[in-house]
Amino acid sequence: MGAGVTRHPEDAELEAGTSAHYEDPAYYQQTYARRTEDVAYYVDLASKHGGPILEVGCGNGRITLPIARLGLDIVGVDRSAPMLDDLRRRMQQEPTHTVDRIDVRRGDMRRLRLGRRFPLVICPFNAFLHLYERKDVEAFLARTREHLTPNGSLVFDVSMPQPSELARDPARAYSTPRFRYPDASSSSMLVRYSERFDYDKLRQVLFVAMEFSPVNGGDSWMTPLAHRQFHPQELEALLHYNGFRITSLEGDFEGSAATSDSESLVFHCKLRRGWRPA
Numbered sequence: 371m372g373a374g375v376t377r378h379p380e381d382a383e384l385e386a387g388t389s390a391h392y393e394d395p396a397y398y399q400q401t402y403a404r405r406t407e408d409v410a411y412y413v414d415l416a417s418k419h420g421g422p423i424l425e426v427g428c429g430n431g432r433i434t435l436p437i438a439r440l441g442l443d444i445v446g447v448d449r450s451a452p453m454l455d456d457l458r459r460r461m462q463q464e465p466t467h468t469v470d471r472i473d474v475r476r477g478d479m480r481r482l483r484l485g486r487r488f489p490l491v492i493c494p495f496n497a498f499l500h501l502y503e504r505k506d507v508e509a510f511l512a513r514t515r516e517h518l519t520p521n522g523s524l525v526f527d528v529s530m531p532q533p534s535e536l537a538r539d540p541a542r543a544y545s546t547p548r549f550r551y552p553d554a555s556s557s558s559m560l561v562r563y564s565e566r567f568d569y570d571k572l573r574q575v576l577f578v579a580m581e582f583s584p585v586n587g588g589d590s591w592m593t594p595l596a597h598r599q600f601h602p603q604e605l606e607a608l609l610h611y612n613g614f615r616i617t618s619l620e621g622d623f624e625g626s627a628a629t630s631d632s633e634s635l636v637f638h639c640k641l642r643r644g645w646r647p648a
């Protein structure tokens with residue numbers, strides 16, 4: 371940061387909430403190992419569309435790799451160096467014909483300029499929730515417009531805001547059964563785990579504090595995660611006023627229409643014909 375630039379403490383809080391959870395890909399991999407419905411959903415979507423595909427916020431390739439295994443070309447973009455390093459490490463265990471399908475790029479979804487267009491752009495598993503302000507959403511949607519073919523589709527999923535969850539007392543810790551934290555060394559350690567939730571109603575950002583405490587002693591640590599909460603009608607308006615129309619809105623990864631009770635929202639969007647930025 372240049373001399374004389376004052377960094378707002380709120381920016382640091384959001385920056386930590388965007389990066390910390392992705393600094394340990396082994397833990398990420400273990401935590402979401404049973405989350406397979408969305409993988410199957412995006413793989414099916416990709417096979418119907420065909421390549422090339424642009425995946426924004428690809429992480430360590432939970433979805434990228436299975437798509438490439440279909441023989442489809444995919445460009446995976448993410449801002450997290452540890453996640454991309456892990457993706458490259460996992461690619462080494464794949465056959466050449468899969469590896470050759472994947473183009474890994476480090477970059478920010480708000481500033482991406484690949485100079486080419488795709489019939490399908492995907493942004494899976496809440497990566498969109500790291501767009502905290504209108505200017506972030508507008509930048510991402512502008513970059514997406516530049517990377518979509520005229521009849522291309524943008525598909526992304528976000529968690530639906532749940533009023534009861536947003537009302538949780540930040541002082542209360544929600545504990546889960548202890549588990550083995552994957553260690554970089556071969557042995558792994560048993561940890562107690564709890565989460566605290568602190569919802570900022572003004573910024574519409576849910577701050578999650580993930581607290582780990584080794585059972586056999588050693589220092590505890592906390593990993594922050596910050597997720598913007600987008601209400602469905604707010605998202606519809608953002609998409610509309612940034613040149614997109616929603617072609618379908620699903621409420622799970624089985625293709626059911628979204629309802630008031632849906633926990634996830636899967637947006638399928640296309641460019642609005644004739645729309646031009648103001």
Ligand SMILES: C[S@@+](CC[C@H](N)C(=O)[O-])C[C@H]1O[C@@H](n2cnc3c(N)ncnc32)[C@H](O)[C@@H]1O
Nearest residue numbers: 427428429432448449450478479494495497500
């Ligand atoms: C929950 S992970 C999803 C990763 C992967 N798509 C999956 O389904 O496992 C969200 C990803 O978004 C990435 N991300 C967050 N903000 C980003 C940004 N501005 N530009 C690019 N990637 C971003 C994070 O680094 C992280 O890898």
